[in-house]
Amino acid sequence: MSRARIAVTRRLPEPALERLREAAEVWVSPHDRPLDLGELRDAVAGAEAVLTLLHDRVDGALLDAAGEQLRCVANVAVGFDNIDVAAASERGVVVTNTPGVLTDATADLTLALILGVTRRVGEGERWVREGRFWSWDMFFLLGAGLTGKTLGVVGLGGIGRSVARRALGFGMEIVYSTPRRAPPDVEASLGGARHLPLDELLRVSDVVSLHCPLTPATRHLIDARALALMRPSAFLVNTARGPVVDEAALVDALEAGTLAGAGLDVYEREPEVHPGLLERDDVVLLPHLGSATIETRTAMAMLAAENAIAMLEGRRPPTAVNPDVL
Ligand code: DGY
Numbered sequence: 001m002s003r004a005r006i007a008v009t010r011r012l013p014e015p016a017l018e019r020l021r022e023a024a025e026v027w028v029s030p031h032d033r034p035l036d037l038g039e040l041r042d043a044v045a046g047a048e049a050v051l052t053l054l055h056d057r058v059d060g061a062l063l064d065a066a067g068e069q070l071r072c073v074a075n076v077a078v079g080f081d082n083i084d085v086a087a088a089s090e091r092g093v094v095v096t097n098t099p100g101v102l103t104d105a106t107a108d109l110t111l112a113l114i115l116g117v118t119r120r121v122g123e124g125e126r127w128v129r130e131g132r133f134w135s136w137d138m139f140f141l142l143g144a145g146l147t148g149k150t151l152g153v154v155g156l157g158g159i160g161r162s163v164a165r166r167a168l169g170f171g172m173e174i175v176y177s178t179p180r181r182a183p184p185d186v187e188a189s190l191g192g193a194r195h196l197p198l199d200e201l202l203r204v205s206d207v208v209s210l211h212c213p214l215t216p217a218t219r220h221l222i223d224a225r226a227l228a229l230m231r232p233s234a235f236l237v238n239t240a241r242g243p244v245v246d247e248a249a250l251v252d253a254l255e256a257g258t259l260a261g262a263g264l265d266v267y268e269r270e271p272e273v274h275p276g277l278l279e280r281d282d283v284v285l286l287p288h289l290g291s292a293t294i295e296t297r298t299a300m301a302m303l304a305a306e307n308a309i310a311m312l313e314g315r316r317p318p319t320a321v322n323p324d325v326l
Contacts, residue, residue, distance in 0.1 A: 152205030
């Protein structure tokens with residue numbers, strides 16, 4: 001009997017590829033870049049399972065190009081806004097993601113951005129590297145402290161909670177906004193975190209950190225109106241998905257001085273960055289590094305591999321996002 005075929009759209013950590021090769025014939029993209037649409041179609045054709053990254057658009061046409069034998073699209077990311085899940089469900093294809101394994105890494109990087117933007121780490125680093133004159137000065141590159149300040153967490157899933165826990169260690173108070181209030185024990189574990197409507201959270205927070213998924217409801221959740229509610233001394237941090245923020249409106253707010261700064265790991269048209277952000281000193285810009293640790297990327301790839309293999313072996317994949325298909 002011929003072995004099932006698994007397509008991997010971009011190189012993954014070796015332990016995951018080894019695990020996949022034990023179970024199937026594995027094709028791995030030879031390119032160190034996202035595949036273009038034609039390459040993606042060719043890659044998925046005839047595959048029983050496909051491991052995708054967040055830059056691969058998986059829509060009905062691509063699923064049809066794969067063929068009726070396709071059982072599983074295993075996204076190597078917790079976010080799955082790159083996949084048309086309804087189209088997959090219609091075709092009986094299970095979509096899986098990688099929740100949990102990247103929570104700590106992403107929360108750590110969020111704190112790096114919070115500290116980076118409030119304490120002007122990027123500016124200071126550039127100053128030294130550029131060889132500009134400096135001496136210890138009472139008023140040189142003063143930032144904003146975190147102790148006693150309020151962190152507004154938008155989306156209190158695993159990553160939002162982990163960020164809140166870390167922020168407690170910096171002496172911050174936590175407010176959060178979610179469609180449904182968290183259970184009392186969760187609020188208590190976050191230092192008595194208060195559930196607020198988004199507008200109120202934006203008004204009272206010194207730092208707003210975004211941790212919601214990208215959905216039609218959260219696209220441009222932080223638009224000009226939302227930004228206008230924030231304090232001129234407040235900072236916005238986004239390690240979720242770029243399109244949650246209207247980048248042009250963010251540039252306008254920074255330019256107008258109605259916001260103190262922003263720390264961004266994700267962008268509206270990734271990997272493009274709004275030119276108005278690139279020239280500003282009050283923003284810290286990272287190239288989507290939230291989950292970028294060796295341990296986390298390996299764990300993400302292993303979980304995606306387990307999801308795909310489980311589907312091929314007739315077992316329940318550990319983290320399906322459309323389990324109704326099973
Ligand atoms: C995810 O998993 O959704 C992250 O954005 C990847 O770093």
